[in-house]
Amino acid sequence: MSPDAASQASPTAGRDGRPPRIAVLGNPNTGKTTLFNRLCGVRARTANFPGSTVEGRVGTHRAPDGRVELELVDLPGAYSLTLDLPESRVCRECLRGELDGTEPDAMLIVVDATNPRRNLQFAAQALAHRLPAIVALNMWDTARTRLGCIDPAELSRRLGCPVVPVSGRTGEGLAALDVALDTVTALPFGADALVARLQKLPPADASTTALAAWADGVVRAAGARTEQVPDAGSRLVDRVDAALTHPFLGIGAFLASMAALFAVIFLVAQMPMDLIDLFFGSAAEAVHAALPEGILADLLADGVVAGIGGVLVFLPQICLLFFLLSLLEDCGYLARGAFAVDRVLRRFGLSGLSFIPLLSAHACALPGIMSARLIRDDRDRLATILVAPFMSCSARLPVYVLLIGILAAGKPAWVAGLAFAGCYALGAAAGLLSALVARRTILRGPVRPMVLELPEYRWPSLRNAALVTWDRANVFVRNAGTMILAISVVMWWLSAFPRADGDARVQQAQSFAGRLGELLQPVFAPLGFDAQLTVGVMTSFLAREVFVSTMAVLAGAGADADAADATVLEQVGSMARADGAPVFDLPTTAAALVFFVLAMQCLPTLAVTRRETGSWKWPAIQFGWMTLVAYAAALAAHAIAAAWTGAS
């Protein structure tokens, strides 16, 4: 970098009366986010950087004496500032003030004190920017117990900026960091200071080998040991690593740990979910009881209250998922598990970390799509988000129960079991094949070389996991929640208007949604769907579980129907078309089942996809592709079943 760039002195504190902004940056796995959480606690929020799906966090930090208030921007961990990768780009743009037009007032470069050589290469690239800087020598609690620990004072002299040993996990050294942050934002940083710093750094165009040699020299001069000496535990660590990344053992261990994870989520989340459901059910009843019959009562009870309930019911699952995933990531296991399954998913253009969102989507696509944030590569992440709703979520279960119940009526139990397994397998296969198609068309691009850093095994931090959970829950409720609520109200309006005199069945058929179903019946005619079934399918585009209650209403069983109820199954199964033929003959039932396995019939999922990708383009592609695949597959299923029925 040219020293000319430093001709203008940097400001001494925040501009326009705002608190000074500090960019927090460093290599991945340096404990950067733990340190950020320690500094900001719950005063942080997740922010998607403009024009990028990379996320960072912005928080405020106030020193215990209350004198200094700082705005900290936690940038994504990057291995280098010069790479053409989203995380590197975001860091570069932030340091240049190109991200949101506001240049940071200083940098806090987090360096892992147990691995200074590689971290200092990144620090050198950051220090070449015209900003005052502090190097936080993180994980000091671990580093100082090792022989040949780096000397912070000497390192400070070599880098030309303050170096503060800290521990994000224990909170050690934070008081000194506060003092350093106070000083660095208060003192002027002019051209002279930058020139003095640049003289200590390698040239801007230094090769990676030269950069490594420079870092090596600095580390050696600062007293740290650089040669590799296996520590006492490394043989055990080697063995554990060998098992956890083994092509078969590793995949088995990963599947087992994920099965345990989701078993815990299902078991523990069920009760709070039921309570939330119960609470909002009672609240809706209370609204109905308190207000006179009419549109306002319906809107509040069936639109607003039901909409809020529909959002919050997912919260226990989302909180638990992110809490447990944070623990797994923190202790170092997640990287190993992802590494083990990577070779399988790579064939479909996905990464090892895609496994978690895809598995999670079997419970519900919403937490699945949100957990795709774990995936570092942009294309891998988008492909995972696009195909996650193909996985059979728990909302599909009532529909499967109904349709398989009709399909396998009078047949041995194993037929129904096979059909259930087939539905899950069909969803997973369609998802993987769609990912392959996406990676070869709209998300075409090089697959990153599978080189993954395997962080050290550590005790996970409960505080960190709790903060991550709090953050994710906030994101979900604030962003997805508001959108889902709005959509729920709109869908209520579509099914409640225009008002029709008569029972629920008449209302269902006369509503905008019902009329739309009738209008679109010719489209679904090749699948064997009559007008009633089309209305059921159309209303289920809001949420697929609505299909059961809609069909029950149309069959005259009542709106509170449950597919597990034998009467409902019989009534829906015996529904007749206008010409007297059964609605659910074998080809139609098979086509409907395949359609429900593959179709995108969940507006909250589309809303979350929009939120996570930052564009309506991706939910539109998701909806279009899934509907197309579902229609084509249902058509094929109808034809095969019709041919089979004809043959038999």
Place this chain on the structure above:
Amino acid sequence: MNRDDHVCLCFRVSQRKLVNFMERERPRVASQLSECLGAGTGCQWCVPFLRKLHDQWSRGEVPGLPVSPAEYAARRARYRQTGERPPDSDGGTVEVETQSQYHSGVPGSSPVADPAHKPVRIPLTQLQRGQRAIVDCSELTDLPEGDRCLLHAMGLHHECEVQVCRPGTPCIVQIDSTRLGISGDVARKILVTPVEDASGRAP
């Protein structure tokens, strides 16, 4: 070798550092180069090369070594295994004379690299557990530039020393205190020169 390549592999002292040191300190004899980050005081393989650089600099020539970094590392690996230097183009060994001269400060002859000598390089996947090796990234040409840069930034740069934690495919290597899991297709393209024999492996 270019200016950023390491001449002293024990202490990772590059040719650039040595030349800068000579320009700054103007050493009268080659042995004074040991004051540049301890160059030549480890396994002592580089002593004849340090001598050659000093000779060239003393004569006012541009210091340089006509040997590729990979070959240099491979020859050093063999030297460390057998304790003997590979014969130079004159058919003799330069080790005893130049090493003693280096420490006594008497100028002597310089080694000449053997251009016909092939370095011992094997794929990373063929190393055994605990074995150490010097990485040669020059064969990674079929990886896109961005991916190569990512590997370098993660610590897997040319001439770095790795230790194998899990051999085979996929393999796990340790560079300093960083563990990297590398898939088979990438690991097979990374050629390495083993620097330790069986006795040098992890216990």
